[in-house]
Structure formats: C-alpha cells, structure tokens
Amino acid sequence: xPRRRSYTDADLAVAAKxxxxxxxxxxxxxxxxxxxxxxxxxxxxxxxxxKRAVFDAALGExxxxxxxPRIGPVEAPTAGPRxxxxxxxxxxxxxxxxxxDRGCLMINSIAELAGRDPxxxxxxxxxxxxxxxxxxxxxxxxAAATGMTRKQIARRADMLTASxxxxxxxxxxxxxxxxxxxxxxxxxxxxxxxSPQGSEASPGTSRKPSRRER
Amino acid sequence: xPRRRSYTDADLAVAAKxxxxxxxxxxxxxxxxxxxxxxxxxxxxxxxxxKRAVFDAALGExxxxxxxPRIGPVEAPTAGPRxxxxxxxxxxxxxxxxxxDRGCLMINSIAELAGRDPxxxxxxxxxxxxxxxxxxxxxxxxAAATGMTRKQIARRADMLTASxxxxxxxxxxxxxxxxxxxxxxxxxxxxxxxSPQGSEASPGTSRKPSRRER
DNA sequence: CACGATTTGGACTGCCTAGTCCAGCATAGT
DNA sequence: ACTATGCTGGACTAGGCAGTCCAAATCGTG
Numbered sequence: 001x002p003r004r005r006s007y008t009d010a011d012l013a014v015a016a017k018x019x020x021x022x023x024x025x026x027x028x029x030x031x032x033x034x035x036x037x038x039x040x041x042x043x044x045x046x047x048x049x050x051k052r053a054v055f056d057a058a059l060g061e062x063x064x065x066x067x068x069p070r071i072g073p074v075e076a077p078t079a080g081p082r083x084x085x086x087x088x089x090x091x092x093x094x095x096x097x098x099x100x101d102r103g104c105l106m107i108n109s110i111a112e113l114a115g116r117d118p119x120x121x122x123x124x125x126x127x128x129x130x131x132x133x134x135x136x137x138x139x140x141x142x143a144a145a146t147g148m149t150r151k152q153i154a155r156r157a158d159m160l161t162a163s164x165x166x167x168x169x170x171x172x173x174x175x176x177x178x179x180x181x182x183x184x185x186x187x188x189x190x191x192x193x194x195s196p197q198g199s200e201a202s203p204g205t206s207r208k209p210s211r212r213e214r
Numbered sequence: 215x216p217r218r219r220s221y222t223d224a225d226l227a228v229a230a231k232x233x234x235x236x237x238x239x240x241x242x243x244x245x246x247x248x249x250x251x252x253x254x255x256x257x258x259x260x261x262x263x264x265k266r267a268v269f270d271a272a273l274g275e276x277x278x279x280x281x282x283p284r285i286g287p288v289e290a291p292t293a294g295p296r297x298x299x300x301x302x303x304x305x306x307x308x309x310x311x312x313x314x315d316r317g318c319l320m321i322n323s324i325a326e327l328a329g330r331d332p333x334x335x336x337x338x339x340x341x342x343x344x345x346x347x348x349x350x351x352x353x354x355x356x357a358a359a360t361g362m363t364r365k366q367i368a369r370r371a372d373m374l375t376a377s378x379x380x381x382x383x384x385x386x387x388x389x390x391x392x393x394x395x396x397x398x399x400x401x402x403x404x405x406x407x408x409s410p411q412g413s414e415a416s417p418g419t420s421r422k423p424s425r426r427e428r
Numbered sequence: 429c430a431c432g433a434t435t436t437g438g439a440c441t442g443c444c445t446a447g448t449c450c451a452g453c454a455t456a457g458t
Numbered sequence: 459a460c461t462a463t464g465c466t467g468g469a470c471t472a473g474g475c476a477g478t479c480c481a482a483a484t485c486g487t488g
Contacts, residue, residue, distance in 0.1 A: 005435070006484095026240060027330070030476060040437045041477085051476065101329045107383075111325030115315045115386035116241070124387040152405075155398035159373065162380030162395050169321075169379045172329030173338040181376050184369035191366075219465070244446060254467045256449080265446065 009047060012037050012054070013061040020058050021105040024112050028055075059123075062105045074134040080141030081193040084160065085186040091167060092182035095175045107168040132161040142193040156192065160185070223261060226251050226268070227275040234272050235319040238326050242269075273337075276319045288348040294355030295407040298374065299400040305381060306396035309389045321382040346375040356407040370406065374399065 015037045019028050030051055033044060048054045070090060073083050094100060102108075106127055113120040136157035143153060163185055171178035229251045233242050244265055247258060262268045284304060287297050308314060316322075320341055327334040350371035357367060377399055385392035 024330070029474075031474090040435095042438085042479085043436060045477070046435075103329065108325070110387070111322070111383055114383070115317065116238070121387040125391075128384060128388070128391070151401075155402050158395040158398040159377055159402060162377040162384065162399070163373055164376075164380065165383045166376030166379035169325055169328070169383065170342060170376065173324070173335040174342070177339075177342070181372040184372040185376070187365075188369050188373060243444075245444090254465095255447085256468085257466055259447070260465075 005047075007037075007039065009057065010061070012039070012044075012047060013057040014065075016054050016058040017061050017065075017105065020055055021062070021102050021108070024108060025055055026112065059105060059109060066104075067106060071130065071134055074138050078141070079134075079138045081139060081146075081189050083141075084135055084138040085189040088167075088182040088186040088189070091164075092179040092186070095171050095179040095182065100175050100178075101172050103172040104168040107165055108172075110165070111169065128161055128165070131164055132157050135160040139192070146193045148192065160189075221251075221253065223271065224275070226253070226258075226261060227271040228279075230268050230272040231275050231279075231319065234269055235276070235316050235322070238322060239269055240326065273319060273323060280318075281320060285344070285348055288352050292355070293348075293352045295353060295360075295403050297355075298349055298352040299403040302381075302396040302400040302403070305378075306393040306400070309385050309393035309396065314389050314392075315386050317386040318382040321379055322386075324379070325383065342375055342379070345378055346371050349374040353406070360407045362406065374403075 016033055019032050019036050023032065028051075030041065030044065033039075033051070033054060034041060037044065039047075044054065048057065070087060073079060074087050076083065109120070110124040110127070114124040115121065136153055139148060139153045139156055142148070148156075163181075167178045167181050167185075170181065230247055233246050233250050237246070242265075244255065244258065247253075247265070247268060248255060251258065253261075258268065262271065284301060287293060288301050290297065323334070324338040324341070328338040329335065350367055353362060353367045353370055356362070362370075377395075381392045381395050381399075384395065
C-alpha cells in the first residue's frame with residue numbers, strides 16, 4: 001500500500017559516481033549530490049544514511065563499470081604479456097578523451113583517503129594487490145617463451161603496478177604525457193617478450209612533450 | 215624604532231610544512247597553522263597574506279630540504295644507472311620510518327590539486343618533467359656500457375617517473391609494500407646495466423607482503 | 429473512493445572554514 | 459624614561475558543510 005520509490009539505488013550510484021569522479025570525496029557537497037541525482041536531501045539520506053555510504057556505492061559502481069572491463073582481460077586464464085601491454089595501450093587511448101583529466105576515481109580516492117581514513121586503507125591495498133596479481137599472472141603467461149625468472153616477474157609486476165598509479169595521477173595535469181608514458185610502458189612490456197620477427201618496438205611511439213620540458 | 219618580528223618566514227615554512235605534509239592542503243585549517251607556528255592569525259596573514267601563500271612557502275621548503283638531496287645525485291653530471299637505483303633504494307630505506315605514511319608532500323599535493331587548481335598544474339608538470347629528465351640523464355650515463363637505445367632510455371625514464379609517483383602513493387597505506395616495490399625497481403635498473411660479475415640481482419629482495427595478498 | 433504507509437521538499441541546527449579588523453602591547457631609538 | 463612604529467591576540471564576518479526533522483505530497487491497496 002505504500003508509495004513506491006521513483007528511483008533505484010543503482011541509478012543514484014551512477015549519478016553520484018560522476019560528481020565524486022570530477023570533484024573528489026571532500027570536494028563533493030551533499031548539495032552537489034542532490035543536484036546531480038535530482039533527489040532532495042531527505043531522500044538521499046533515507047536511501048544511504050551518510051555521504052560516505054553514497055561514495056562507497058559510487059566507487060563500487062565505478063569498479064564494476066570501469067575497472068573490471070580493463071583489468072579483466074589481464075586476469076583471464078589465457079592472459080600473457082600481450083594483454084598487459086594492451087592494458088596500457090588501452091589507457092593511452094582512453095587518455096585522449098577530453099574528460100580523462102578527471103583521472104581514475106579509485107586512484108583519486110586512494111590519493112585522497114589512503115592513510116587518512118583508516119576504513120579506506122583496506123580498499124586501497126586490495127586494489128593494488130589485485131593489480132599486482134593481475135600483472136604477475138599475465139607475465140607468467142609469457143615466462144615460458146621469454147625465460148623470465150619468478151623474481152623478475154615479481155619485480156616487473158611491482159613496477160607495472162606502481163606505474164599504473166603514477167600514470168593515472170599524471171593524466172590529471174598532463175594527459176598527453178600520461179598517454180605517452182603508457183605507450184612507453186606497453187613497448188617495454190613488448191620488449192620483454194619479443195615477437196617472432198624484430199626485437200625493437202614499433203616506431204613512432206617516442207614522447208611528444210605537451211608543453212616545454214623542464 | 216619599531217618592534218621587530220620574533221620569527222622568520224623560513225621558520226614558519228618549516229613548521230607549516232609539517233602540517234601540510236601530515237594533513238594535506240584542504241585538510242589543514244588556519245587554526246592548525248597557528249598552533250604549529252605559535253603565531254596568531256594576524257601575524258600569519260601579515261607574513262603571508264593567504265593560506266595558499268603559506269602552502270607555497272612550505273612546499274618550496276620541502277623541495278629544498280627533501281626532494282633536492284634525493285634527486286640531486288641522479289642529476290649529477292657523473293650520474294649513471296647506479297645513482298638511479300640508489301634513488302629507489304634510498305626510498306625503500308626511508309619507507310621504514312614510522313612517519314613515512316605521510317607520503318611525499320609534493321606528490322600528495324599533485325594528487326590533491328593537479329587538475330583541480332589550475333595554478334598548481336605547472337608545478338606538477340615541472341616536477342614530473344624534472345624527474346623524467348633526471349632518470350633519462352642517469353640512464354644515458356650507462357648507455358655506453360649497456361647498449362640501451364635512445365628510445366629505450368626514454369621509455370624506461372618514463373616508467374621510472376610514473377613508478378616514483380606510484381610508490382609514494384602506495385606508501386601511505388602500505389609502507390612495507392612500497393619499500394618492497396622500490397627494491398624491485400632498483401633491482402630492475404641494476405639488471406639493465408649488469409655489473410662486471412653476475413647477471414642477476416642480489417638475493418633476498420623478493421616481496422614480503424605486509425598483509426594478505428588479493 | 430478513502431486510507432495510510434512511505435517518500436519528499438526544504439527549513440533548520442551546530443559546526444567549521446578563510447579571511448578581516450582593531451585595540452593594545454612590545455620594543456628600538458632618542 | 460618616553461614615544462612612535464608596527465607586531466600581536468582574539469573577536470568577528472560571511473559562507474559552506476554534513477546531517478536532522480517534520481509537515482505535506484503521493485500512490486498502491488482494500
């Protein structure tokens with residue numbers, strides 16, 4: 001008999017995701033959430049309880065819609081260095097979008113909350129662990145062909161994980177530079193597992209600085 | 215004849231640096247600055263004019279006292295891959311400090327302000343350009359011995375730059391992991407320019423995860 | 429058609445923010 | 459010791475914040 005809600009939590013999460021992505025957690029006011037969801041304060045609080053809960057839902061939505069499709073292929077059982085390289089080439093491609101300067105909601109959130117909000121640290125750590133595991137898995141997929149040792153794989157996976165965080169930070173002030181770095185990383189991965197013909201990466205991938213260097 | 219100031223701007227910058235480093239720019243209230251400097255509001259505003267100016271001074275102080283001594287050896291004319299590797303080993307060592315979870319004031323600021331505060335983007339970009347140039351220079355110093363191509367040097371310098379940002383982000387939620395990654399990067403650099411005897415890096419440097427992986 | 433549970437809008441609270449302002453204090457030079 | 463200069467403390471302003479609360483609108487059901 002009661003009146004039914006005119007929206008779903010999922011819709012709210014999608015809308016909220018955009019604002020948090022654009023402005024960060026602290027930078028987003030509840031008023032902003034009202035505006036973007038079209039809901040009033042009470043509905044918002046009835047649905048989620050706190051601003052933080054809205055954020056958690058938005059971040060979850062982001063992981064599903066953005067991170068999953070990019071990291072999935074790297075985690076696939078058949079994945080090899082090709083998939084790891086493709087991950088970075090995919091980022092380079094994405095960084096051409098004009099709105100790429102928002103960066104990555106997950107990494108932005110890590111930068112904003114990790115070490116400051118204790119309840120967020122596990123999220124940060126499990127994300128980086130997932131990345132590392134994915135890269136490690138992909139490099140192992142090519143170990144037979146390239147003769148990489150376990151240690152070398154572990155080292156390189158660590159490096160790729162740190163690099164991923166780095167380029168997503170960089171893209172916020174220098175999208176062209178970040179894209180260039182992604183291509184460089186992809187080339188380097190390719191060089192780790194040389195293709196049948198040719199030992200050097202494809203040409204035309206050197207850095208084109210977006211502004212003056214140094 | 216007038217009363218003289220009982221402090222110097224430099225002292226203020228040093229004190230302010232600590233708070234901004236710990237809590238970030240937005241997270242630091244002017245009240246916090248009063249407390250840590252021991253000055254009252256009016257003195258603070260008389261000396262600097264705005265909170266942002268205090269921050270700029272603090273960041274400048276940080277660059278001089280923290281970044282300069284770490285990046286300097288990598289920029290030295292005689293620098294080679296050894297110095298690049300030493301840079302990362304130095305970070306690994308630093309990450310053992312209990313207060314390393316503050317991260318790096320410069321990189322924290324990039325994470326907080328880049329792409330949001332237009333006046334900060336040049337600072338971010340010139341910092342990453344400086345890092346990249348330093349790594350590139352150091353790798354060139356070893357190019358003769360290792361036969362690295364220009365392209366390969368550029369790629370690897372890009373990667374090390376991104377990795378540097380990445381580990382400084384990571385250290386805030388997982389210091390042990392970040393230190394481990396730094397050692398991995400240093401080992402990888404060492405492997406790029408093999409030492410006279412032995413082609414593989416020293417043992418005992420594999421990852422010891424600080425909590426459960428994945 | 430009327431009931432009544434649920435959602436909704438918007439006013440409101442209490443707190444925190446950066447920055448302003450002025451009266452009074454401390455001191456260097458006379 | 460006096461005075462003039464400019465530093466210093468703390469009250470104050472105006473605005474933004476997350477979260478609360480209640481009256482009124484809304485719609486499925488009996």
